[in-house]
Amino acid sequence: MGRTLVYPKVQKNTIHRKDFRATYDLSTIHSIINDTPVLHVSFNSLDPKDPFPTILPMIGIMGSFAFPSADLNEPLDCYLHGYVSSGIMKQVRENPESGLAITIAATRVDGIVLSLTPNSHSYNYRSAVLFGYGSLVDDMQEKLWAMEMITNSVVPGRWDQTRTPPDKAEMASTTILKVKIVNGSGKIRTGGPGDEKKDTEREDLLRRVFTGVVPMWETVGEPVAGGAGRVEQVPEHLRAFRDDTNKVNEKYAKTAAVEKI
Amino acid sequence: MGRTLVYPKVQKNTIHRKDFRATYDLSTIHSIINDTPVLHVSFNSLDPKDPFPTILPMIGIMGSFAFPSADLNEPLDCYLHGYVSSGIMKQVRENPESGLAITIAATRVDGIVLSLTPNSHSYNYRSAVLFGYGSLVDDMQEKLWAMEMITNSVVPGRWDQTRTPPDKAEMASTTILKVKIVNGSGKIRTGGPGDEKKDTEREDLLRRVFTGVVPMWETVGEPVAGGAGRVEQVPEHLRAFRDDTNKVNEKYAKTAAVEKI
Numbered sequence: 001m002g003r004t005l006v007y008p009k010v011q012k013n014t015i016h017r018k019d020f021r022a023t024y025d026l027s028t029i030h031s032i033i034n035d036t037p038v039l040h041v042s043f044n045s046l047d048p049k050d051p052f053p054t055i056l057p058m059i060g061i062m063g064s065f066a067f068p069s070a071d072l073n074e075p076l077d078c079y080l081h082g083y084v085s086s087g088i089m090k091q092v093r094e095n096p097e098s099g100l101a102i103t104i105a106a107t108r109v110d111g112i113v114l115s116l117t118p119n120s121h122s123y124n125y126r127s128a129v130l131f132g133y134g135s136l137v138d139d140m141q142e143k144l145w146a147m148e149m150i151t152n153s154v155v156p157g158r159w160d161q162t163r164t165p166p167d168k169a170e171m172a173s174t175t176i177l178k179v180k181i182v183n184g185s186g187k188i189r190t191g192g193p194g195d196e197k198k199d200t201e202r203e204d205l206l207r208r209v210f211t212g213v214v215p216m217w218e219t220v221g222e223p224v225a226g227g228a229g230r231v232e233q234v235p236e237h238l239r240a241f242r243d244d245t246n247k248v249n250e251k252y253a254k255t256a257a258v259e260k261i
Numbered sequence: 262m263g264r265t266l267v268y269p270k271v272q273k274n275t276i277h278r279k280d281f282r283a284t285y286d287l288s289t290i291h292s293i294i295n296d297t298p299v300l301h302v303s304f305n306s307l308d309p310k311d312p313f314p315t316i317l318p319m320i321g322i323m324g325s326f327a328f329p330s331a332d333l334n335e336p337l338d339c340y341l342h343g344y345v346s347s348g349i350m351k352q353v354r355e356n357p358e359s360g361l362a363i364t365i366a367a368t369r370v371d372g373i374v375l376s377l378t379p380n381s382h383s384y385n386y387r388s389a390v391l392f393g394y395g396s397l398v399d400d401m402q403e404k405l406w407a408m409e410m411i412t413n414s415v416v417p418g419r420w421d422q423t424r425t426p427p428d429k430a431e432m433a434s435t436t437i438l439k440v441k442i443v444n445g446s447g448k449i450r451t452g453g454p455g456d457e458k459k460d461t462e463r464e465d466l467l468r469r470v471f472t473g474v475v476p477m478w479e480t481v482g483e484p485v486a487g488g489a490g491r492v493e494q495v496p497e498h499l500r501a502f503r504d505d506t507n508k509v510n511e512k513y514a515k516t517a518a519v520e521k522i
Contacts, residue, residue, distance in 0.1 A: 012306075016346060017344045017346070037370045037384065038368050038370055038388075040303075040366050042301075042314040042316050042364070043314065044312065044314060045273075051305065052362050052363075052392045053303040053304065053314035054364070055316075055365075055366035055390055057366070057388050059384075083279075085277060085278070103313045104316075105301050105303075105316035105318070107299050107301065109299055109479075112415060114484075114499075115423075115488060115489075116424050116489060117425070117431070118409075118412045118423055118427065119435060121412065123320075125318070127299075131313045148379075154382070161469075161471070162376075162377060162378050163460055163463070163466050163470065164378070164379060166378070166379065166380055173380075174380060192485075192487035193487065193488035193489070194488070195488060195489045199489070202424070205490070206491045207491055208422075209422060209424065209490050209492065210484070210486065210490055210495065210496045210499065211489055211492070212484055212485050212486040214481055214482065215481075215485065216298075216479055216480065216481055216482065217480055219477065219478055219479070220475055220476075221372075221518075223375070223473055223474070223475045224453075224473050224476065224518045224519055225472070226453035226518070226519060227376060227453045227455070227456060227472035228376075228377060228456045228460070228472055229377060229466070229470050229471055229472030230468055231468070233471075234471065235471045238375075238475065254482060257485045257487070258485055258487060
């Protein structure tokens with residue numbers, strides 16, 4: 001119902017190979033980013049003699065501070081949390097107007113696709129890439145809002161179960177990067193294996209080679225009490241998170257193994 | 262026993278924050294790369310006006326064609342398989358001497374670390390980054406060797422269970438990137454949560470907040486027959502792969518939840 005926003009197809013983000021698997025749909029791409037526990041964030045060195053992009057693992061979530069109730073189909077910023085070295089801080093600070101050019105990648109593997117010949121093997125997967133300009137969140141209200149959103153993206157409801165709000169020192173030592181997204185794309189593979197005629201016509205192969213999909217998914221185990229706290233019983237917000245995540249992950253991988261989603 | 266090779270610590274790869282979690286050990290870093298189903302591969306655009314690094318999800322494995330029996334502690338190349346667009350091919354071909362500067366990242370999440378306050382929350386994880394120069398593998402013997410190694414890295418023994426070797430057209434249409442590694446680093450977090458004294462001294466928090474670790478691991482499900490093949494029983498190489506992977510993944514995550522590994 002209603003409009004479906006898409007990222008503009010330009011040279012940078014257009015997927016040419018197997019383009020029937022490509023998506024430019026904001027909602028789909030933002031979902032993949034949000035559902036991936038750790039994102040890979042890449043940007044260039046300030047040093048023109050350093051040819052290697054840096055890649056950092058960071059936790060990230062899509063959101064809009066101006067319109068907090070915006071849904072995944074809306075234009076959103078990506079808020080990133082993770083250690084930001086003095087080198088990166090310097091790069092971000094040196095680009096106060098435009099921000100630092102950042103590429104964000106998320107990939108989830110949903111299964112191994114086994115066909116008659118190695119060349120047709122594949123993964124079922126969901127991947128997304130976003131391009132945008134990053135700046136540090138200095139506004140304390142926005143920073144606090146982002147910290148709560150990021151914490152709750154890891155375990156829903158966790159923020160309110162802990163000692164909050166962060167004190168002044170914690171607010172100062174935490175860095176949140178806000179990436180204004182300019183473009184993005186996604187790619188999704190689901191379903192069983194495909195083989196070429198030259199192989200599917202060979203009776204010997206059909207009788208010898210197991211073809212199909214091995215579903216794979218991330219499992220959340222039983223929480224193990226430890227550390228300073230003395231609560232031994234697993235609280236409801238953790239129990240629900242575990243049950244929901246396992247149900248969703250397993251169901252998606254098993255469905256993707258047998259049908260196009 | 263014997264020597265332990267490490268990547269040289271230079272500005273690019275030195276981990277400053279929580280450096281007790283850093284590793285430069287070849288064996289550890291190569292293991293993380295090999296055990297991660299999909300790697301993120303990043304490099305710069307040929308177009309100097311494009312500020313965004315490209316990131317591609319690819320399958321990769323460490324190996325040495327010159328010394329195929331080399332173990333993970335030896336200097337190894339990273340062989341990457343995945344769709345290589347005409348644009349990348351062009352970039353690689355235009356750097357025949359040095360190769361294309363490539364950064365490779367792998368991250369596995371092993372658990373969610375729950376502490377008294379959001380700021381001390383964390384993941385248990387294993388991450389690795391490699392820097393190197395990529396070129397296309399043109400030698401047919403090396404290409405075939407790499408294809409077999411990559412296939413068997415996804416499911417051990419799979420190559421011999423399928424229709425091999427690839428025919429001429431398949432060899433021509435498959436691209437293998439070989440990345441000569443010049444440097445790398447890894448970072449690993451294991452164990453339970455840590456909290457600051459200001460929180461661990463508060464009885465109200467200790468009684469209210471559940472602290473500990475939620476272990477997480479990748480689960481391999483029951484293979485689902487599908488596609489052209491007519492074998493219905495799951496073959497031994499798949500059964501063993503599934504059992505071994507699940508055992509190793511679950512055990513690591515659960516151990517990491519309670520002790521430093």
